[in-house]
Amino acid sequence: MTGSEARRPPPPDLAQCALFLDLDGTLAPIAPSPEAARVPGATLALLGRLAAATGGALAVVSGRSIDVIDRLLHPLRLPAAGLHGAQWRGPGGQAWELPVDRERAAGLLARLRDVVAGQTGIYVEDKGISFAIHYRHAPRQEARIRAEVAAVAADFAPDYALQFGKMVAEVKPRGVDKGSAVERFMAVAPFASRLPVMAGDDLTDEAAFAVVARLGGVAIKIGDGDTSAPWRLPDPAALARWLDDLSARGPAGAPRDG
Numbered sequence: 001m002t003g004s005e006a007r008r009p010p011p012p013d014l015a016q017c018a019l020f021l022d023l024d025g026t027l028a029p030i031a032p033s034p035e036a037a038r039v040p041g042a043t044l045a046l047l048g049r050l051a052a053a054t055g056g057a058l059a060v061v062s063g064r065s066i067d068v069i070d071r072l073l074h075p076l077r078l079p080a081a082g083l084h085g086a087q088w089r090g091p092g093g094q095a096w097e098l099p100v101d102r103e104r105a106a107g108l109l110a111r112l113r114d115v116v117a118g119q120t121g122i123y124v125e126d127k128g129i130s131f132a133i134h135y136r137h138a139p140r141q142e143a144r145i146r147a148e149v150a151a152v153a154a155d156f157a158p159d160y161a162l163q164f165g166k167m168v169a170e171v172k173p174r175g176v177d178k179g180s181a182v183e184r185f186m187a188v189a190p191f192a193s194r195l196p197v198m199a200g201d202d203l204t205d206e207a208a209f210a211v212v213a214r215l216g217g218v219a220i221k222i223g224d225g226d227t228s229a230p231w232r233l234p235d236p237a238a239l240a241r242w243l244d245d246l247s248a249r250g251p252a253g254a255p256r257d258g
């Protein structure tokens with residue numbers, strides 16, 4: 001499905017669904033740098049209402065680390081999956097992180113720092129066990145950067161994998177993705193047995209869309225770009241309006257009063 005199609009998703013009953021929300025480009029508008037990203041205050045308040053309306057079945061599923069997710073969502077502390085599924089925090093606060101050889105991760109980081117050395121507008125975001133090379137400020141370098149990062153990722157296979165995204169090429173631990181993170185949530189209360197609803201804007205979200213589709217749920221692409229998701233909203237503001245409308249409805253998706 002391409003970016004020309006815009007299909008507003010049907011309204012699920014919040015009392016019956018599990019919400020999975022990506023962060024950058026979905027809850028927070030895309031910003032010039034990772035540090036500049038912000039979740040609007042109204043969206044934070046909305047997330048609090050949605051968490052209550054779903055009985056706690058709301059999780060953020062992001063490429064950011066869980067520490068950064070918590071910082072961006074402060075004062076909320078929601079169930080979360082970080083680093084594209086390499087970190088997970090459940091509804092009771094139970095934490096899991098993919099075991100990674102830290103020495104090898106340090107070697108990978110050094111190689112990626114070599115790739116960007118001396119280049120204007122291209123830098124490495126060090127997320128501890130996953131590393132993102134951002135080129136938003138050097139877009140004409142995209143093909144070269146992607147090729148060089150892919151070559152480094154190949155040298156670190158099979159324990160690392162390449163993940164492209166919006167003006168970013170990332171090398172992340174292999175064996176996990178946002179799909180496995182959603183599956184992990186769907187195995188525990190209060191997520192289990194609910195209808196999964198996932199919204200996301202980027203390539204990393206496609207793995208979660210596939211799991212949600214397999215479970216008969218609702219996958220929503222935010223913005224342009226090819227996707228397997230059958231539903232689409234144009235931007236984070238439209239998603240916030242759609243979610244706000246859901247939170248204002250009664251059980252079983254009844255329209256709001258007035």
Ligand SMILES: O=P(O)(O)OC[C@H]1O[C@H](O[C@H]2O[C@H](CO)[C@@H](O)[C@H](O)[C@H]2O)[C@H](O)[C@@H](O)[C@@H]1O
Nearest residue numbers: 023024030031032033034037062063166167168
């Ligand atoms: O899964 P997400 O929550 O969408 O995280 C994906 C990546 O998001 C961040 O990078 C992206 O957003 C930045 C801020 O808007 C933007 O400057 C950058 O160009 C985007 O690629 C984050 O920095 C990455 O670590 C995440 O993997």
